[in-house]
Amino acid sequence: MADPIIVFDRQILKLRRDRAATRSQDFNFLFAETAERLADRLDDTVRTFPLALDLGCHGGELGQIIGRRGGIETLFQADLSERYARTARKNNGHNSLVANEEYLPVAEGSLDAILSNLSLHWVNDLPGMLVQARRALKPDGLFLACMFGGDTLRDLRDALMTAEMEQEGGASPRISPFVDIRDAGALLQRSGFALPVADCDDIVIDYPDALKLMRDLSGMGESNLIVKRSKRFTRRTTLARAAAIYHDRHARPDGRIHARFQVMFLTGWAPADNQPKPLRPGSGKVSLVDFLGDVPKPH
Numbered sequence: 001m002a003d004p005i006i007v008f009d010r011q012i013l014k015l016r017r018d019r020a021a022t023r024s025q026d027f028n029f030l031f032a033e034t035a036e037r038l039a040d041r042l043d044d045t046v047r048t049f050p051l052a053l054d055l056g057c058h059g060g061e062l063g064q065i066i067g068r069r070g071g072i073e074t075l076f077q078a079d080l081s082e083r084y085a086r087t088a089r090k091n092n093g094h095n096s097l098v099a100n101e102e103y104l105p106v107a108e109g110s111l112d113a114i115l116s117n118l119s120l121h122w123v124n125d126l127p128g129m130l131v132q133a134r135r136a137l138k139p140d141g142l143f144l145a146c147m148f149g150g151d152t153l154r155d156l157r158d159a160l161m162t163a164e165m166e167q168e169g170g171a172s173p174r175i176s177p178f179v180d181i182r183d184a185g186a187l188l189q190r191s192g193f194a195l196p197v198a199d200c201d202d203i204v205i206d207y208p209d210a211l212k213l214m215r216d217l218s219g220m221g222e223s224n225l226i227v228k229r230s231k232r233f234t235r236r237t238t239l240a241r242a243a244a245i246y247h248d249r250h251a252r253p254d255g256r257i258h259a260r261f262q263v264m265f266l267t268g269w270a271p272a273d274n275q276p277k278p279l280r281p282g283s284g285k286v287s288l289v290d291f292l293g294d295v296p297k298p299h
Contacts, residue, residue: 005124005125006124006227007124007226007227008122008123008124008225008226008227009225009226009227010080010100010102010122010124010225012225013080013122013221013225014080014081016221016223016225017058017079017080017081017083017084017221018081018082018083018084019221020058020081020084020219020220020221021059021081021083021084021086021087022083023219024058024059024084024087025059026219027216027219027220028058028059028061028220029205030118030203030205030220030261031058031059031061031117031118031220032061032065033203034117034118034146034203034263035061035062035064035065035066035117036065037146037201037263037265038062038066038115038117038144038145038146038265039062039065039066039069041144041265041267042066042069042070042115042144043069043070045070045142047070047071047140047142048070048071048072048112049070049071049072049112049113049141049142050071050072050073050074050112051072051073051074051076051110051111051112051113052070052072052074052075052076052111052112052113052114052115053075053076053077053078053106053111053113053114053115053136054075054076054077054078054088054094054115054116054117055078055099055101055104055114055115055116055119055120055133055145056078056079056080056101056116056117056118056119056120057077057078057079057084057085057088057096057117058079058084058088058117058118058119059084059087059088059091060077060087060088060089060090060091060092060094060096061117062115062117063075063077063088063091063092063094064091064092066115070113072113074095075094075095076094076095076096076097077089077092077094077095077096077097078096078097078098078099078101079096079098079099079119080098080099080100080101081098082098085097085098101116101119101120101122101123101129102123102124102125102128102129103132104129104132104133104136106132106136107136108135108136109135109136109137109138109139110136110138111136111137111138111141112137112138112141112142113137113141113142113143113144114133114136114137114141114142114143114144114145115144115145116144116145116146116147117145117146118146118147118148118263119147120145120147121147121148121178121179122225126179126187127187127190127191130143130187130188130191130193130268131191131192133191134191134192134193134268134270137270138270139270139271139272139273140269140270140272140274140275141269141270142267142268142269142270143188143193143266143267143268143269143270144265144266144267145265145266146263146264146265146266147178147179147263147264147266148178148261148262148263148264149178149179149180149181149184149200149262149263149264150178150179150180150181150262151202151260151262152178152260152261152262152263153259153260153261154260155246155249155250155259155260156210156213156214156242156246156259158249159210159242159243159245159246159249160238160242162242162245163238163239163241163242163244163245164234164238164242166241167235167237167238167241168235168238178262179264181198181199181200181262181264184198184264184266185197185198185266188266188267188268191268192271193268193269193270193271194268194269194270194271194272194275195267195268195269195275195276196266196267196268197266197267197268198264198265198266198267199264199265200262200263200264200265201262201263201265202260202261202262202263203260203261203263204258204259204260204261205258205259205261206256206257206258207256207257207258207259208255208256208257209243209246209247209256209257210242210243210246210247210257211239211240211243213257213259214239214243
């Protein structure tokens with residue numbers, strides 16, 4: 001197989017997550033919010049999942065919230081960052097380990113559920129990772145994850161690109177190329193999951209200015225990781241100009257701004273014989289005309 005295209009610098013991701021782990025309680029508000037929404041979706045299932053993996057656990061926000069929901073008896077937490085893995089275990093008491101989402105150290109057919117809270121948008125080979133996740137699940141096992149979608153921080157991206165063009169005479173990649181919601185369900189299906197579902201929520205966070213937004217992204221370990229990004233430190237004048245552009249275009253009357261995070265939720269099931277199957281085309285027993293009644297013909 002050909003080597004996957006490398007878009008993200010995952011060594012830098014590890015270093016940034018190590019740094020973020022030392023102050024996770026100060027910047028984990030978004031991880032905590034999406035963990036609540038993942039747990040709510042788990043509550044909607046009627047199955048139980050005794051053995052589950054939290055993949056890319058950050059500071060253990062999902063483990064703190066989930067408890068025994070979904071019939072989970074044992075939850076393993078995994079993160080690329082050893083510091084995050086240790087922090088997660090300290091915060092919630094669940095077992096933790098260091099693992100790379102791109103190379104799952106999990107035996108085939110060993111897990112009842114794989115959960116992931118805002119980590120998979122940094123995976124270079126997402127289709128390959130999904131195939132590994134499906135293989136790691138028992139038949140009828142659940143894959144439930146959330147990740148940033150394509151409309152995340154679009155206003156910030158535009159402001160940074162405009163400011164860099166003005167101040168430095170060119171623009172480098174600033175915001176990650178997130179997966180589009182229209183492609184997410186197809187990715188699950190191509191990876192072998194049954195009954196794939198992809199939906200999204202918009203989470204809007206209020207900020208005094210764009211500089212505070214950028215500081216929060218850095219504190220979360222969620223700043224630019226594109227391999228082809230500029231390796232130079234961004235000029236303060238460029239950042240200040242980006243904040244001014246953001247304010248001019250999007251500020252409310254009170255001077256504050258908001259940042260929009262599009263969060264995609266992905267649900268899929270490892271195939272099993274007892275799952276519902278779609279009917280074969282043409283196998284229907286009821287005529288649509290009989291069901292709808294007489295429908296007036298267009299003139």
